[in-house]
Amino acid sequence: MVTATNILYSVAAARRILGIYYPEIKVSIQVWAKVVLVISDGRRPRFISKKVFHQHFVDWRKEQAKALVVQRHHLLHSSFNVVNPKKDSMYRVVACKDALHCECEDYKNQIGFWGKAMCKHSFAALDFIGYRSFADYLAAQQVAAA
Ligand SMILES: [Zn+2]
Structure with missing residues (x-):
């Protein structure tokens, strides 16, 4: 457990x-x-x-994210399908103003323990949209909202 x-x-x-x-x-x-x-x-x-x-x-999840393939959802601009070709699995990541949400176990566990989370899928989506860190992403959202 x-x-x-x-x-x-x-x-x-x-x-x-x-x-x-x-x-x-x-x-x-x-x-x-x-x-x-x-x-x-x-x-x-x-x-x-x-x-x-x-x-x-953090580093381990970023490292694992490199093997994932990200596709933007064809209708929802802030929604991504993150595919693991090795496992043939797919998780949906949704980028919001203050967080990236994923549906995987790792993400759910982290939310349960700390109220915030970054899993390998959310790191992959973050990289896909051009951010090196979650802090950079948050800063950009605040600029966009101002
Ligand atoms: Zn995830």
């Missing part, structure tokens, strides 16, 4: 951050107050700042 803690601090994220890709190497984590202790076979235990995990959370 995805929780507010393990969506950010996971063994999978620890593996990616440390570059431990061999499944034979066992990795476990302990989430402390400000750091995550990563324990793996044959390596010294490592403390990783939670900030590193937070940045990885």
Whole structure:
């Protein structure tokens, strides 16, 4: 089950951050107050700042977004179909003034935990419409509304 803690601090994220890709190497984590202790076979235990995990959370979704294909909806200008060719899946992303909304699980989980969300689909749509970051998108919406 995805929780507010393990969506950010996971063994999978620890593996990616440390570059431990061999499944034979066992990795476990302990989430402390400000750091995550990563324990793996044959390596010294490592403390990783939670900030590193937070940045990885965003970077990883941006990275995954690169493999997605975005098509603007033929009638609704602010609506996008975001296709994952590998999985043959599609999610609808709708760009509003103050947020990009997606219908995927990751997005729903983040909204549930924090009241805001950016999933790989919304990052792909953001890139498609020419924004490098969500902050840039928000700033442009405010200029347009003024
Ligand atoms: Zn999504």
